[in-house]
Amino acid sequence: MRGGASLLTRRGPALLSWLLLAFAIVWVLVKAFDQGFGISGNGPQFVITALNGVSLAALYFITASGFTLIFGLMRVVNMAHGALYLLGGYVALDLVNHGMGWWGAMVLAAVITGAIGLLVHQALLRWNQGQDLRQALITIAVATILADQMIVHFGATPSSLTPPAELANSIGLGLYHLEYPVFRLFIIGAALAVALVLWLVIRFTRFGMIIRAGVDDRAMTSALGINVPLVFGGAFFIGAALAGLGGVMGGTILSLAPGQDDQFLLSSLVVVIVGGLGSLRGAAVGALLLGLIEQLSAVYLPQQFTNDSILLTFILLVVVLAVRPQGLFGRRT
Amino acid sequence: MKLTAPLRLALAAALVAALALVPAVFTTYFTSAVAVRALVFGLAAVSLTFLAAYGGIVSLAQTGLYGIAGFLMARFIVTNGMDPILAAVLAIAIAVMFGLLFGAIVSGSEGIYLLMITLALGVITYYFFSQSGSFGGHEGINGVSAPGFVGNPVTHPAAIYELLLACSVIAYIGIRLLARTNFGLALQGVRDDPVRMRALGFNVRLHRTLAFAVGALIAALAGVLGTWADTRISPGTIQVSQVIQLMTIAVIGGLYRIEGAWVGALVFTLLDTYTRGITARFETWIGIVLLVILILSPDGLTGLAHRVFTMVAKRGAAAPSPPPCAPAGDAAAALDPEQLGTGSGQRQVAR
Numbered sequence: 219m220r221g222g223a224s225l226l227t228r229r230g231p232a233l234l235s236w237l238l239l240a241f242a243i244v245w246v247l248v249k250a251f252d253q254g255f256g257i258s259g260n261g262p263q264f265v266i267t268a269l270n271g272v273s274l275a276a277l278y279f280i281t282a283s284g285f286t287l288i289f290g291l292m293r294v295v296n297m298a299h300g301a302l303y304l305l306g307g308y309v310a311l312d313l314v315n316h317g318m319g320w321w322g323a324m325v326l327a328a329v330i331t332g333a334i335g336l337l338v339h340q341a342l343l344r345w346n347q348g349q350d351l352r353q354a355l356i357t358i359a360v361a362t363i364l365a366d367q368m369i370v371h372f373g374a375t376p377s378s379l380t381p382p383a384e385l386a387n388s389i390g391l392g393l394y395h396l397e398y399p400v401f402r403l404f405i406i407g408a409a410l411a412v413a414l415v416l417w418l419v420i421r422f423t424r425f426g427m428i429i430r431a432g433v434d435d436r437a438m439t440s441a442l443g444i445n446v447p448l449v450f451g452g453a454f455f456i457g458a459a460l461a462g463l464g465g466v467m468g469g470t471i472l473s474l475a476p477g478q479d480d481q482f483l484l485s486s487l488v489v490v491i492v493g494g495l496g497s498l499r500g501a502a503v504g505a506l507l508l509g510l511i512e513q514l515s516a517v518y519l520p521q522q523f524t525n526d527s528i529l530l531t532f533i534l535l536v537v538v539l540a541v542r543p544q545g546l547f548g549r550r551t
Numbered sequence: 552m553k554l555t556a557p558l559r560l561a562l563a564a565a566l567v568a569a570l571a572l573v574p575a576v577f578t579t580y581f582t583s584a585v586a587v588r589a590l591v592f593g594l595a596a597v598s599l600t601f602l603a604a605y606g607g608i609v610s611l612a613q614t615g616l617y618g619i620a621g622f623l624m625a626r627f628i629v630t631n632g633m634d635p636i637l638a639a640v641l642a643i644a645i646a647v648m649f650g651l652l653f654g655a656i657v658s659g660s661e662g663i664y665l666l667m668i669t670l671a672l673g674v675i676t677y678y679f680f681s682q683s684g685s686f687g688g689h690e691g692i693n694g695v696s697a698p699g700f701v702g703n704p705v706t707h708p709a710a711i712y713e714l715l716l717a718c719s720v721i722a723y724i725g726i727r728l729l730a731r732t733n734f735g736l737a738l739q740g741v742r743d744d745p746v747r748m749r750a751l752g753f754n755v756r757l758h759r760t761l762a763f764a765v766g767a768l769i770a771a772l773a774g775v776l777g778t779w780a781d782t783r784i785s786p787g788t789i790q791v792s793q794v795i796q797l798m799t800i801a802v803i804g805g806l807y808r809i810e811g812a813w814v815g816a817l818v819f820t821l822l823d824t825y826t827r828g829i830t831a832r833f834e835t836w837i838g839i840v841l842l843v844i845l846i847l848s849p850d851g852l853t854g855l856a857h858r859v860f861t862m863v864a865k866r867g868a869a870a871p872s873p874p875p876c877a878p879a880g881d882a883a884a885a886l887d888p889e890q891l892g893t894g895s896g897q898r899q900v901a902r
Contacts, residue, residue: 295663297670342842350663351609355802356845362795362838370832480791484674487667495664528678535671536656543659 235537249518262394267517268510273402275509276409277468281482282489282501283412284460290496291432291453293350294343296335297357299461300483301364306331306462307469307478308372311379320382320470328463335458336451343454344447361479369476376475379466405467409505412460416498429453433496488531492538494548503546507534567720574709583708583780585820590715591777593816594722596800598769600812601726605735606762607662607742609806611794612653612669613770615676618789620646620771621778622680625692635698635779643771650767654760661745673794681786691785695778704780711780718776719813722769726809729765738762792834799841805851814852 246264253259285299296302310327314320342356380386381401388397420426428449431439440446465474468482488508493500511534515527523529538546574582595617602608620642627638657668680686687693697704697711704711729735740748741758749755778784787793796819804815822840827833848855 293663295667342846351666352845352849354663354666355798356842358795358798359838359841359845362792362799362841363835365792366832366834366838480674483791484671484678487671487674491664491668491671495667525682525684526679528675528682532672532675532679535668535675539656539659539668543664 231537231540235541238533238537246514246518257394262396263517265391265393265396266398267513269398269402271510271513272506273405273471273509274513275505275507276406277464277471278485278489278509279409279502279505280405280412280467281461281464282486282493282505283416283498284457284464285486286490286493286496286498286501287416287460288454288457289490291429292343292347292450294339294454295350295354295357296457297354297483298338298361298364299457299486300479300481301361301368302331302335302458302461303465303468303482304368304474304476304479305334305364306465307379307474308368308465309462310466311372311377311469311474314379320379323379324463324466327466328459331462331465332455332459335461336455338458339451339454344450347450361483365476365479368479372474374476376473378473379470381470399471402471405471408463408467412463413498413502420498425449425452488535491545492534494542494545496549497545497547500545500547567716570716571713574712579706579708582712583705584824585817587704587708587712587715587780588823589813589816589820590712590719591773591780592797592800592820593813594715594719594773594776595770596797596804596812596816597719597722597726597809598766598773599797599801600804600806600809601769602762602766603801604807604809605726605730605738605742606759606766608657608669608759608762608766609666610657610669610763610766611666611798612657612672612676613766614789614794614797615673616646616650616653616767616770617774617777618676618680618784618786619649620774621784621788622686622692624775625695625778625784626686628695629692635696639775639779643768643775646771646774647764647767650764650771651760653767654763655756657763658756658759670794673789674791677786677789677791677794680789687785689786691783691787693783695782695784697779697782701779705782708780711776715776715780718772722772723809726769734758734761796837799837801851802841802849803844803851805853807850808853808857811851811853818852 250260250264255261281299281303285296288294288296288299306327309330310320310323313323313326318326338357338360342360343353346352346356385401385404388399389403390396391398418426420429428439428444428446431444432446432449436446464482468474468478472478485508489501489504490496491504492507493502493504508531511530512527515530516524519527519530542548573586577586595613598613598616599610602610602613623645624635624638624642627633627641628635631638633641653669653672656672657665660668680691681689701710701714730739737748737753738758738761740751741753741755745755748758774784777788781788800815800819801812802815803818804811804813819837822837823833826836830836844851850857
């Protein structure tokens with residue numbers, strides 16, 4: 219009996235969270251298909267909402283993967299990540315307004331954001347490696363300055379990017395005669411590509427090997443004669459560039475305005491806290507959970523709670539941290 | 552150069568007495584724009600420095616707890632027509648409950664993780680109040696009346712100022728006394744070495760959670776008093792830039808010294824009030840100030856003052872005297888100028 223009780227207290231939170239997840243899935247499915255699977259029911263709405271959730275998750279993943287990459291290697295929590303996201307979007311908007319095409323603007327904006335990230339790393343974070351709280355606070359200061367300067371240069375009125383002509387249309391899904399914007403599908407593809415490239419680089423290249431070694435034991439890697447600062451700089455560049463890339467995509471499907479930086483800092487934080495800091499797989503799962511919860515809750519919560527849907531994000535955080543304080547795929551440090 | 556305990560007590564009493572005279576000496580504008588705001592900020596910031604100095608928890612959720620207390624009280628008073636004092640007590644009690652909940656959530660994490668999770672909690676609280684219909688949305692709640700003895704805080708800020716001063720003194724003394732109790736000592740043990748404390752049989756998570764509740768109590772008190780002083784509260788009061796502002800205040804004053812909270816708040820409010828006419832980009836300058844302090848003196852102005860003081864004291868007397876203004880168990884830590892870098896976050900990586 220005592221053994222059973224202790225098993226229950228040990229497994230209780232995990233059991234409860236699985237039950238909660240099951241309840242949420244059943245709730246959504248019942249709401250979606252209570253009038254059957256035909257085209258007259260709520261099925262089409264479910265398909266669109268789910269796709270919106272997945273494409274939002276893709277955007278979250280692109281942004282948060284940079285955040286988790288930087289943390290995984292350097293233990294730097296880059297609180298300016300949201301500001302870099304917004305900066306990427308604004309730079310692309312500026313380039314497009316000066317006559318550049320969307321594709322060129324995307325690449326250049328990511329590179330410029332990466333360069334600014336690299337600059338921040340070289341000037342402000344290189345000499346205090348290891349003092350993680352101080353570094354986080356320094357990036358908070360950088361975020362404050364960037365956010366204010368962006369208001370100076372780009373104004374406070376919301377604006378957005380127009381997707382390139384070849385991605386601007388909708389295509390048929392072959393399901394319920396539904397049409398869906400190509401650009402949102404493109405973001406899902408881009409997230410998969412980012413995940414694949416990061417995985418291949420980390421798994422199979424020398425750079426990735428150094429990154430993995432650096433994550434496991436920085437001092438030893440450095441002692442083996444590897445130029446760790448150079449690798450750190452490279453990783454910071456890539457991480458910041460991913461934030462900028464996210465900003466270009468987010469600026470195309472959502473909008474560019476002051477406050478978006480906070481929104482995406484929060485989403486990146488939640489994604490990596492849920493998924494586990496430094497884990498790419500965790501970022502993918504965390505992004506999917508967050509994106510789906512946000513989109514599904516807007517449709518399937520009872521009417522009077524629709525405005526309180528942010529509480530579901532809170533519950534997600536609470537449930538995950540109660541069961542696994544290190545996040546779903548995080549390692550205990 | 553050594554200050555004896557009675558002398559220090561007398562100095563502190565004289566300082567409080569002098570501060571109590573501020574509304575009589577300065578203009579109404581100064582009292583309400585600088586003094587009252589500085590005390591509200593100071594009280595909110597001390598909830599952060601208390602957690603940082605004694606618990607090793609750098610929490611960015613304090614603004615959220617401030618908002619929970621402020622919004623609930625405003626709603627109780629304006630919508631439900633409740634007596635302001637009863638509403639305040641109820642709101643503080645609920646905010647402390649949320650403090651316990653937040654504490655329970657974050658207590659399993661350490662250092663930099665705590666910073667991230669508490670930031671997420673603070674931002675979520677902001678989005679909740681700005682989206683939820685029952686708290687006035689973006690507009691917030693206006694026309695919150697203070698209790699009778701405070702009067703109208705906008706036209707006659709003296710009463711709310713004295714109330715804030717009294718609460719600040721109580722909070723300061725309360726924290727210093729709490730630090731000497733068994734709980735306070737164990738909390739500092741948890742801050743310095745959670746693994747050893749766990750091995751000694753202390754419940755690390757429980758200590759952190761309770762510390763968080765104490766922090767929530769102070770933040771909620773600030774929320775209630777701040778809402779009375781403003782006669783209103785809106786989501787803008789607890790948005791991300793305000794979270795960062797509170798952090799800035801704590802860092803300017805010195806994260807690891809509780810009196811630093813008020814020093815930082817005063818410096819910040821003075822800058823805020825008198826430089827806005829000169830520069831339109833106040834936020835940028837605050838960011839730069841924060842950056843400079845983090846680079847030059849990570850333990851803030853009080854840390855800087857303390858180092859100067861110790862240097863002078865060392866030159867004056869051959870024998871090194873104990874730090875005059877450091878909290879009881881904090882002496883060793885206070886002497887380390889690189890405290891901010893070698894805090895609990897560092898430990899996590901080092902282990």
